[in-house]
Amino acid sequence: MNGTATATRRLGASPARLQERIDAFAALSEPDSGPGVTRLAYTPLERRAHAAFTREMTALGLTAWTDEAGNTIAERAGTQPDLPALGTGSHLDSVPNAGAYDGIAGVVAAMETARLYAEHGIEHAHPVRFVAFAAEEGARFGQACTGSRIAAGLTGPEDLDTKVDADGISLADAMRAVGLEPRDVSRARWAPGEWAAFLELHIEQGSVLESTATPVGVVDRISGSTRLRLDVTGRASHTGGTPMHLRADAMTAAAEIVLLAEALANDTRHRGTRISVGKLEALPGSLTTIAGQTRLYVDVRDVDSDRQRHTAAELVERAQDVCLRRKVALAATTLADASPVVLPRQLRDVIAATCGDLGIDYRVLPSGASHDSQMVNHVVPTAMLFVPSRDGISHSPVEWTSADELAVGTEALAAGLLALDRQFRRPAPEAADGGQA
Numbered sequence: 001m002n003g004t005a006t007a008t009r010r011l012g013a014s015p016a017r018l019q020e021r022i023d024a025f026a027a028l029s030e031p032d033s034g035p036g037v038t039r040l041a042y043t044p045l046e047r048r049a050h051a052a053f054t055r056e057m058t059a060l061g062l063t064a065w066t067d068e069a070g071n072t073i074a075e076r077a078g079t080q081p082d083l084p085a086l087g088t089g090s091h092l093d094s095v096p097n098a099g100a101y102d103g104i105a106g107v108v109a110a111m112e113t114a115r116l117y118a119e120h121g122i123e124h125a126h127p128v129r130f131v132a133f134a135a136e137e138g139a140r141f142g143q144a145c146t147g148s149r150i151a152a153g154l155t156g157p158e159d160l161d162t163k164v165d166a167d168g169i170s171l172a173d174a175m176r177a178v179g180l181e182p183r184d185v186s187r188a189r190w191a192p193g194e195w196a197a198f199l200e201l202h203i204e205q206g207s208v209l210e211s212t213a214t215p216v217g218v219v220d221r222i223s224g225s226t227r228l229r230l231d232v233t234g235r236a237s238h239t240g241g242t243p244m245h246l247r248a249d250a251m252t253a254a255a256e257i258v259l260l261a262e263a264l265a266n267d268t269r270h271r272g273t274r275i276s277v278g279k280l281e282a283l284p285g286s287l288t289t290i291a292g293q294t295r296l297y298v299d300v301r302d303v304d305s306d307r308q309r310h311t312a313a314e315l316v317e318r319a320q321d322v323c324l325r326r327k328v329a330l331a332a333t334t335l336a337d338a339s340p341v342v343l344p345r346q347l348r349d350v351i352a353a354t355c356g357d358l359g360i361d362y363r364v365l366p367s368g369a370s371h372d373s374q375m376v377n378h379v380v381p382t383a384m385l386f387v388p389s390r391d392g393i394s395h396s397p398v399e400w401t402s403a404d405e406l407a408v409g410t411e412a413l414a415a416g417l418l419a420l421d422r423q424f425r426r427p428a429p430e431a432a433d434g435g436q437a
């Protein structure tokens, strides 16, 4: 669409270098935490990963800094420094017992891109910023994409005291513990005029690319997510002494709610909706005591924002009926809520054309998982590239993408950014087609 065919070429992304970086980051994992990689948001280990990113980028001559939210940005100067920046990157934190690729793939691809630009002496008009976002995973505090949310101005100091981890440590305290100042996070906000476009590479975390033998996915939309905590309160009592008809059992009510969630997602009105109860706690947690309390964590995802919210509301309403019938009480709390996002068509077309020019087969597909792209698209037009995930598995130690597949994605990323550089030098591009679906 923009006459980039003659200029677009492969730069020789190195599978070996990509793998080396993947392995180096994977080695930064909590000791004695079981299989896979555990490097949670706002921990010293996450900071060490950011420091490793900074070291390689500054060695390449880039200027790097860490913002108040803990995001690390490394800038390669453009030939027209007054132009807004192009950006690429992803995150370096993980869920507990994660694989080595979620988030990391996009950061190592960004690092390889910086390396290739340096090796080939490539010039770009816009400054190019390579970004490692902080705290993308919602595993620790219930809220995903904290670093990019702050960058997009979607959350600020006022929210950071209200999110707590399983040990009762607030997001704000966790940030302080690693040397960040939560009161100053507003300074990490990206001004819209400061950025021209953003492009994130990520593993698919699904099996569409693998099952169709397609090396690259171009993402058109990202699911939204509503996260709920459901507290069921019954009455703890002796499992032997309490007859079945006199129980107020919080466990059986929770069991019914779990199955209700599954049935709701599976009914024909909710095609494409995904509801999961990924975590369930029971108190007092004794073999010989009927559970007096249960706590369910529910994640409702959809690419349709109305259906997402209606489904969450319907689940709570029907769970209330279950609890009423079972003579237990229910309290529902919304932990986090993010709208689905349609990524701007214009950027997607540039990236698709770049893949075409490079002879890389691609397909357009939605993302079921949430990403930093979803957040930064609020302030800068954003595109996303997927590389295949073996068996579609992610958030697991067996998560895997081959170094060759990662290298192909990196070629698309490196050439895609240069195509955007040419595209955005032209007279004012049209605005993104909105952040909300």
Ligand SMILES: [Zn+2]
Binding pocket: 091, 102, 103, 136, 202, 371
């Ligand atoms: Zn991720």
